[in-house]
Amino acid sequence: MRFAVASTVAEAVEVCLVDERDGVRTERRVELTERTFGVWHGVIPGVTSGQRYGFRVHGPYRPADGPRCNPAKLLVDPYARRVSGTLSTVDTMLDYKGDNPFQGTSSDVDSLPDVPLSVVTAPGGTGTGIKPDTPFEETVIYELHVRGFTMRHPDVPPEQRGTYLGLAHPSVIDYLVRLGVTAVELMPVHAIADEPPLLRTGRRNYWGYSTLAFHAPHPGYASVPGNEVEEFRTMVAALHAAGLEVIMDVVFNHTCEGDAFGPSLSLRGLDAGAYYLLDDGSTVDWTGCGNTLDPASPSVVRLVTDSLRYFAGELGVDGFRFDLATVLGRTRDGFDPASPLLTAITTDPVLASAKLIAEPWDATADGYRLGEFGPQWTEWNGRFRDTARDFWRGATGVRDLAYRLSGSEDVFARTARRPWASINFVTAHDGFTLRDLVSYVDKHNDANGEDNRDGTDDNRADNLGVEGDTSDEEIRARRATQARALLATVLLSTGTPMLVAGDERWRTQGGNNNPYCLDDETSWLDWESTVDSEAMLSFARKVIALRAHSPALRQPAFFDGRPTRSGEPDLVWFSPAGEPMTDADWFDDGRRCLSMWIDGSESLSRTRDGELVSDDSWLIVLHAGTEPIEITLPEARYGEAFLPELDTVTPDGVPAEVDPVPPRARVTLPPRSLRVYRVRTTT
Structure with missing residues (x-):
């Protein structure tokens, strides 16, 4: 050997x-x-x-x-x-x-x-199946934790819960397929080691952003000790067989060895100066985790690309989400999208077809680099998250919202990218769950053992009048309506939507927005069905299916405002009066209602054979005001019949009134709700 x-x-x-x-x-x-x-x-x-x-x-x-x-x-x-x-x-x-x-x-x-x-591990093993190769404009990402997703799943055998095989269980895969997502994004599955502060207090790094070995699947997720590589392959093969892509969340910005006072487990003892950024021997901390891998070091470039090639080539992974990706582009002169490491990743032939997702920030003051990565990259769109949250809690107008709904052209077009480069989300593993986002204003992280100091204070949340759970049925109904509006905003916006596991089941973390160290019911998905969880699940399935079957709602190119075959522009924004928005309307920061008309006659989507696909046109009405509003639908040139397709007021999203509505009709939207009309014409 x-x-x-x-x-x-x-x-x-x-x-x-x-x-x-x-x-x-x-x-x-x-x-x-x-x-x-x-x-x-x-x-x-x-x-x-x-x-x-x-x-x-x-x-x-x-x-x-x-x-x-x-x-x-x-x-x-x-x-x-x-x-x-x-x-x-x-x-x-x-x-x-x-x-x-x-x-x-x-x-x-x-x-x-x-x-x-x-x-020592022999090469080869079970095949991982044919990669689905789902186009980005058809992709719906579902972020999950391998352990937490199945720890409480009743159909998974106890010995497989919380493991790679648990995620490969037929009942679990059937759930994912019926939900309608196309890719699972696995929170870190590299072998990890817990940091000293956690070990000394008897806690563990449940999330896994603490890598020990970049070529090894985490052994703690194997149902049989020592079988993690083969079980990882089995998981990937099962997901591929169901048409689901596998995206790994990878942490190449730091390791588990912590700051200069931390343990010597691997890279530190081998050659600290070749792997870490050092300042007189002390580790430079751009990550908030004690150390930073040197992205310009040939040793780091080789280690990272070899790891990516191994997981993409031999273990069948379809893509990677890069944690704190700004770090990977740093040079001595600042951020560079053509840095040695980023260039090595994007020019590697094995990774040519892999989905590349950047988290475009790090822990420094100048680390926020949204929109600055190269053409091969997609990015977590933090501006989408913040704008959507602010709009639905009534804290902002509609000007920035329009950019986010239409693909964030202002962010991504300048680097020659398409709308799908924008990974649209309102919740992720860090931060509030969807339910908590409408139930809490402040974080409640005491269980983390850090006196509630950890986790962000920038929640942009609204509890609708009561902090935490309540028996007040009116508040509960308003919360659910607002949550459905947030979820629909993600799924109906142009770009690539991402959901976090459990939001569709009305999961709560009790207001904890940073349970990185809680390997318990706080973090594990609850599979017990309730009226509320089943309603939210039905709603999520409906909206995902609506997106999947409506090419106009997943445009592969930015809108340009030019007339289409219908004679109208491809995108028109309307005020509540049913008239196209004026400059005065756009700059009215008190405005809380906006309608988005998307022409479907030239959706620009294509089949796998290259044929253009047309669609109905659509009208999406978003109202974040605290009182009902009466709006006027657009005139007949934009549609001869407006068919209610989705309404966030009802628990499952099915409109209470389904009859076609004529042009210029007046309709009323309840507070903080979203409604979708399918628009039919005879042309």
Whole structure:
């Protein structure tokens, strides 16, 4: 078996082959005698799949200058395809004596008894099926947590709940298919290790944004210990067979090793200066997590692209969402969309067809870079989230809303991208759930153990008069109506919609907007059916189906205002008076009602064979005022009959009145509601 590991500072590297008997680990050390271009390598005869191992690195220990070689610390292979064991203690992992690595000497405490171990893994395995290759304009993303999604699912066998096989269970996949989503976005599934502050208080990083090994699926999500690679393949194959794409949330901006005072588990002990951004030995923190991987380092570029190629090529993953992606584009001169790492990702032939999604910000003051990534990228549109939340709580007018509804051309057109580059969402894993967004104003994060200091205070939420759950039926009904309006706004806007798992089941986290460390019922999806959860589920299915069957509602190109075959512009905005919006209307910040007419005669969508698809025209009316409003429908040139198709006032979205409405008719919308009309013409 050939072993290899990169370290430009090491003076010697040993492979430690580990065995365990009666809970006691022993090791056999074999020195790697070959060194080529900074990579230590060698062949060890007789090693087979399943052998556990680690590296010991001999060399300089000068934390202030970067190198932190300490052979007392057994290190995880950055290229390990399996990792065995969990991190349960911190002290034996520290590479220094005393309280400060810059003032003390290197620790001589052996970490072998406690460190997670790399595992030799044979290549190949179960096939992952044919990738669905869903066009972005047809994509509906569903963000979920592998463990939390099935921990309480009654149809999944207990031993498979919270695992890759749990997500592959037929009942689970049937639910996803019937919901209508086309892609699941898995919160981090790389092998993780909990950070020292969590370990010291008996908590864990449930979300998983704390990577230990970038080539290994997280072993905690395997139903059978050690079978995580094969079970991951099985999960991907099952999802592909159902036409569902698999997108991984990847965390290449930092690792689990924390700041300079943190443990030495892998990259720190191998070659800290080659992997991390350092300032006199201290880790630069652009991520809010204690350290930052150096995106300009050849070692990091190689590690990241190799990891992506492995998961996309051998494990069948269809796309990647890059956490704090601004970090990946940073250079010494600031953010650069053509940075070494971003360029390596977008020019890699194995990744050419992968969906690439950037979270376009980081933890710094100048890290917000929405719209600045290159043509191959889509981005989480934080402006869509903020604008939609503000509009539906009555805090803003309609001017910015119109941009968000129509694909955020002001954000993405300047980099030669299409509307689908905008990942539209109002909720995600971090922040309030949809239900909590209309039930709480303030965060309630005490259970996280940080005295409610963690999590954002910028919630842009509205509790409709009462903080938290209430028995007041009127408030409950108003909350549900507003939540349905928010959900419909995401699904009916031009761009790529993203939902977070459980919103369609009326899930609550009790006002906790940052339960990153809560591996319990707070975070797990509740599959018990209630009247409210079934109503919201029916509504979500209806709106997703409406989008799927209506090409005009998922335009692949930006609207341009030019006349179509109908003789009218492709998009017209109307005031409540039924007249096209004027400049005065747009700049009236007190305006809370807007109608969006989309021409369907030239939707610009195409079939897989390249044929243009036409559609009915549509009128979407959004009213965020606190009182009912009477509006006038557009004149006959825009449609001879307006058929009510969707109404957020009713629990399942089915309009109470379904008869066609004539042009120029006056109709009333209740407070904070959205209504959709299918528009028919004879032309």
